[in-house]
Amino acid sequence: MLNHFGRLLSLYVVLALLLAGALAPRAARAQEGYATVRVDGQALFRLGALDNEDAKTRARRAEESLTNALDSLPAPLLVRRVPAASPPGSEEITVAGRRVVLVTPTDAEGHGMTVAALSEQWSSVIERALAQAAERRRSTWDRFVNAIQSSVQTAFASILESAIVVVPRAIAAALVIAVFWLIASVVRWLMRLIFRRIVSDLTVENLIKQIAYYAVWALGMLVAATAFGLDPEALATGLGLTSLALGFALKDILSNFVSGLLILTLRPFRLGDQIVIGPTEGSVERIELRATMIRTYDGRMISVPNSETFTSRVTNNTASPIRRGTVAVHLGYSVTLPLAFETIHQATQQAEGVLDEPPSSVRLRSLEPDHLVLEARFWTDSLRSDYVLTASRVRVAILDGLRGAGVPLPDSVVQVDLLPRHDPDGAHGPPDSPS
Missing domain, CATH: 3.30.70.100 (Alpha-Beta Plaits)
Known part of the structure; x- marks a missing residue:
């Protein structure tokens, strides 16, 4: 009864997490493609990307214009809205005659407002923020303290904004991996259940189980990367560009993986065979894609890398009955x-x-x-x-x-032969008797 209740509870938890994982990317996508414009660490508004400029660059240029105006011009600073030459229908927000930000129809559409309404809203926000910033810059000490505070606020705000985007993606990717781990485990269990009845060779069964298990895992990692926000095509391109470096870094792992596939395919030995690989001798318990697990006769478990197993001389003591x-x-x-x-x-x-x-x-x-x-x-x-x-x-x-x-057996008696002493005069006689 308790086991049944635990399974139901686990199922409900998984479903709830899946629902959260499905809703989390929506909240994350709402934050994508925008950058926040700040003055002294205070958030003013968010800018989107244009055709020739990304959102972060636009926000950084607007912040630099506002900071330069505060540092070089006396208060109060005059904020105005003027029509822009291009694109058609756009407006510029200027401070003391310097353009701070361009309000385009694309920005207005993204905020669900007209260009004039959005430009008016941003102008008011900039005017209030500049007045407060100028108030905080009355003396040199105030400027010093304000610079520290704004830097700290900007850092924490940037971390929070990144977390709003990254954390839901990470949760969604982790949930995808957990679901595919569950699917891979179920697939492996089903393969064991099915092929144990139709395949008598344990090595073939092991090969099929591992290929199915890791195939599900590979699909799960691809889906998890997509849930994290990575483009599969860009990911494949990146892996292709770094394949040489990865090949050198992971050559031992790849060698063991390929050797494991060859061992499972060619089957020089099977599960349960008693083999000798170098100094290791014992029974084959598992053939994994990374290593061959051998149980020695004194009960120890030894993991032999598949590359060593495949390239070494292997003695199979039980290949013949x-x-x-x-x-x-x-x-x-x-x-x-x-x-x-x-x-x-x-x-x-x-x-x-x-x-x-x-x-x-x-x-x-x-x-x-x-x-x-x-x-x-x-x-x-x-x-x-x-x-x-x-x-x-x-x-x-x-x-x-x-x-x-009655066949006589040898006795372990040490036989000592006494040899005559050599006479310097050429005569060989018995050794001298003691005087």
Whole structure:
């Protein structure tokens, strides 16, 4: 019951966040394409872009004109509206005969007003702001304090305006990523559920799951970038221009990714196989697009990069269902070889875990100075646990068989030979007896 309630609550939260993410970009788009004109940190009005000038440049030019008028001309400053030469129907707002801002039909349309009404509104705002700014500039100290205050106010206001635009976009992008993460997880679960019944190869199942999972993630990142306000075409162009730098910076990651795809496609080994890669030996638990996860025989999990796995020599101990094992037997020169051969062969063949086919065999491997080395060969299951256990049983069986047949076993006795001392006169005799 609690689990069901938790799922319903999570669903409602996700739906609410999706609704907020859908409404947030609208509020953000309302702030786009405009820049605020300020005097001493006080916001006056917002300007849009023109055909030959962006909004920030227009706002900065208007602010510079107002600041220069305040610093160079005595108060009170005369604010007027005059018709502009171009574009047709525009008006100029001037301060002491200097143009501060051009009011165009585009500005009027964006504010839902006529050019005359918008020009009148901005003129009144500029006149009040200049009067207040001139009042704050009566002395040098007042100018100094006012400059600090206006700089701080402008900085915080710019941060707030940027946050109004960026934060909703970031929230929308984060929500998109969360939704696509949920979709990718569901897709991977469905792939596991479906292909486990129709595909018996775990490696193929793993390949399909990962391709579907990362494909959904790639689509989600593209949608999240669009929700953040990035143009997909501009993003692709930027990535194309920086592909060389990214290639050098991410060459190891890309190499592991491509190697992972090749491993999953060519399948030199599968999940559950026992392999040896350099100093690492164990069972393959997962084949990811970045690394191959190997569980060693002592229980440790080791991540081997796919580029190293693909380019290194890999020994697959379980590629074949059976595996040959060998046991070395050391005997002295006094043994009867036919009896030793027969005893070792019977003991090996009768050991638990040794296969009847192919049959076991015994051969003389080498003649050492103080002993013979015989080698018993047998076939068993290729899994390491079975192989190691069978080899141990073969050793025990050989030892019992040799003892039962009366074949002498070598003793670990160190033999010391005393050599005669060299006589300088050329005679070799026994060493001198102690006096």
